[in-house]
Amino acid sequence: MYSATIRHALLAACVALPLINVAHIMNTKANSIVREIFMCDRAIPPSVAPIKALGKFYHPGHIKCYHCYAGIDDRTGWKEHQGRVYxxxxxxxxxxxxxRACHKTVEKNAVSAMDGKLKGKWHLECFGCHTCRRPFPDNTFYVFEDAPYCKRHYHELNNSLCKRCSDPIEGYCAYTSPENWRFHPNCFTCEVTR
Known part of the structure; x- marks a missing residue:
């Protein structure tokens, strides 16, 4: 097994050494991959646009993504995170x-719960009922097992739809056992006199 520490330390910068070619062998599950890293201590001529990352300047092509090892330049762009370049x-x-709905990266505007009852983030256009996928036009939704639901589907999951009128019950209800039926108080009436 080979050390990943050396590989990542060498990828991070052009170090003050004479021009060298460092071959690093990385052991993977299926095979070994040989990666070559070129580093130098040569000056960057005025005709070359340097790459500035991690507070230092680099020749184009001398700095690589910490994760995929692809070359980084102004055209491809990069981000710094915890002292590494990606x-x-x-x-x-x-x-x-x-x-949480489409599983794609959320880069900009996102929906998330301020109270912590709902974990994760959603794209604005993806945030809707977990069952019917309809959006919440008035921004009112219910949480059941860490997922957002519209009023109807939330009450359906909680068995809190009125047995007579099928509308959601919020507040007091009449309950029958062993059927486990629920009714609005004004819907719980005798079938004969109804």
Missing amino acids: CRQDFKSLFLPKC
């Missing part, structure tokens, strides 16, 4: 939250 794609997939 290409934009890896940064998104590794560190940004995923939408």
